[in-house]
Amino acid sequence: MTSLFRDELHKDFGGWPIAYIPYGGADFGEIRAVAEAIGDGDDAAFYGAWIDAGNRLSAEAEAALAKDHRVSARESYLRAGVFYAASFHPLFGAPVDPRLLSAFRKQVEAFDRGLAIGPHPVRPLSIPFATTPMPGYFIPAEGFENEVRPLIILNNGYDATIIDTYFASAVAASRRGYHTLLFDGPGQGGMLCENGVPLRHDWEVVIKAVVDFAETLPLVDAKRIALYGWSLGGHLAPRGASGEPRIAALIADPGTWSIADGFRDVIMRMFGVSAESAADLGLLDQPLLDKIDAAIRGNRQLYWKIVQRGFWVHGVDNLRAFFASAELFTMKGHAEFIRCPTLMTQAENDILSASAGAFFDALTCPKTLMRFTAAEGADGHCEMQNRSLLNRRVLDWLDEQFDVHD
Known part of the structure; x- marks a missing residue:
């Protein structure tokens, strides 16, 4: 993502x-100082x-x-949470590395301490789900902390944490007058x-439980x-919205039709395997x-994406099962x-958004495809090098759907 970090895997996460x-999650000089401290070091040095x-x-x-x-x-507690959260991605895998678990707990502790300070303290929530409740947070809209407002449920991905979602999306949404609900679902975070x-x-089973919980919140x-x-x-x-009619608007950044299709295309190309x-x-044959x-x-x-992350997140221990x-x-x-x-996003140089166009075409609902380009500095995965542009455009679209005015 950025040339600050020398190792390719460290570039993926360090930026x-x-x-x-x-x-407010970091300043550039702090990130650069971390990169310089790592230098040519290994994953332990990164951590x-x-x-x-x-x-x-x-x-x-x-x-x-x-x-x-x-x-x-x-502010310092919340930043500390970001830095702890950045530390442990290269350590993904089962059995869980004790350093990963220590850093995960440090980020949660720092995040909770930061959110608890101020005129409108935020406390961790527990969302009922099967036998294991899901951790979550309700982040109130700035200036509307005690008013009924529209809600954005922020759904994480493969390997980010709630802290990442908070700074990537929730702060911008709160500033625009939206309450947000953050949560860890199965295979995520806590x-x-x-x-x-x-x-x-x-x-859809997960989202039903989250919406059930959201409807109990008085604001x-x-x-x-x-x-x-x-x-x-x-x-x-x-997938969650497909089985939950109470969702009034959906945003997919980027729209992803399938997990397996990306692997399928690579296997067919690299190994000469037929589509059939x-x-x-x-x-596949052994x-x-x-x-x-x-x-x-x-x-x-x-190896990191499939064996370390994929096996662990999917709860498997071999490639066929994955x-x-x-x-x-x-x-x-x-x-x-x-x-x-x-709304679906598609960034110009994000290979993981390659299926967004076909996914978009398959939709029969009211729909918008929003493209981001290299000229805008927003061509990477989830527009991470110009996330503020993404937030402005996405929230403008949502304002129009929900008739929210500045």
Whole structure:
């Protein structure tokens, strides 16, 4: 994402906080200082540099709070949460690395401390779900903290945390007069790290539980509930909306038809596999599967995405089981049930948004396709290097759907 970090995998994760600069999550100099501390270091150095920076910010927050500088304390705690959250992505995988769990808990603690400070403190919530409640937060609209307002449910993706979603979307939405509800679903954040609950394909079950909970909140306008998913949430949120008629507007950043299709295209191209043979990746011949597995394990980034992240999040321990699970994550047979106005994003150089156009064409609801370009500096995954542009355009669209005026 940025040349600040020398290792390719570190580039993928180290640049995330750049997107949060407009919303108080970091400053460029802090990120650069972390990158310089890492230098040519390995994943342990990456982890240590972010943790050190988070510890420094936490100490600053505590010192400020001791002198009753509550604004500074709140800001520093929240920034500390961002830095802790950035530290542990390269450590993904099962069994869970103790350093990952420690950093995850540090980010939650710092985030909770920051949100609890101020005239309108925010406390963690527990959303009833099966046998394991989902953690969440209700972030009130700025200036409308005690008023009934439209709600945006923010749906995370494969590997971000609630803190990422807060700075990527919730702060901008709150400034625009929207209440937001953040949550970790199965396979995400606390549900995965603390409870070992894997991802599930029937996300409509998850969203029903979240909307049920949202309707119990006295400040929520139940007629104006939007569902907004980013990254893998661009698949999960549409899947959820397909089975939840109470969703009044849907945003998918980017729209993602299927998890398996991206792998399918690569396998067909790299290994000369026919479309018929690759129709169900969970049924690939074992010799071919062994070749694919070897190729994945020989590529650092693919190994992280599939073996470290994919196996862990999906709750599997081998490639065949992962592919079989990935095949279940599809909008086939579900897209036509989305009835609410829907916005899909498509960034110019984001390979994960390649299916957004075809997904958009398959929709039968009122729909808008919003493209972002390299000329705007918003061509990467989830427009992370110009997230403020994304937020302005998306929230303008939502204002129009919900008749919200500045």
